[in-house]
């Protein structure tokens with residue numbers, strides 16, 4: 001009886017040892033690659049932030065120029081810039097950007113993409129009241145994302161007196 005107990009305990013010890021060995025074999029080689037993955041993620045997050053910022057610089061430029069062109073009553077030019085905003089918004093959605101753990105692309109799909117499409121349609125219609133309303137909604141989309149992303153300090157507004165001295169906006 002005692003012998004049987006010793007044998008049972010020994011088998012249990014051997015089984016535990018095999019389990020530990022198996023666990024070590026399964027997880028130990030993963031340690032360095034986990035570190036590599038973490039650094040890869042950090043690099044990608046920095047790249048994401050940089051590319052997203054490039055989109056933002058252009059977004060602001062196009063949004064501003066769309067307003068200036070519409071103020072000048074130049075609908076083909078307004079439509080050109082509205083189209084650029086629409087394309088840019090689509091690239092933010094497609095980019096899969098995650099910044100500080102926040103899924104920017106998901107927010108863009110919700111508050112930028114549909115509004116940019118509506119802006120492009122309004123510009124193409126040449127209806128200035130419709131464009132003005134769509135423009136306000138678009139700018140609200142910009143600011144909604146900034147707030148949700150923790151960048152509420154960046155507040156976009158429709159330009160009133162601003163001009164690009166190097167570009168004519170009338171036809």
Ligand code: HEC
Pocket residue numbers: 049050052053056057059060061063085092099104105107108111112138139141142143145146149151154156
């Ligand atoms: C999906 C979210 C999102 C949307 C939509 C969005 N932004 Fe941004 N924007 C950001 C984030 C995040 C930053 C900060 C990026 C950083 O610094 O890493 C930013 C920064 C900016 C900046 C500061 C950088 C600079 O060049 O001065 C401007 C300007 C800007 N956005 C303009 C706009 C405009 C204009 C729109 C709308 C047409 C817009 N954004 C829509 C997320 C968004």
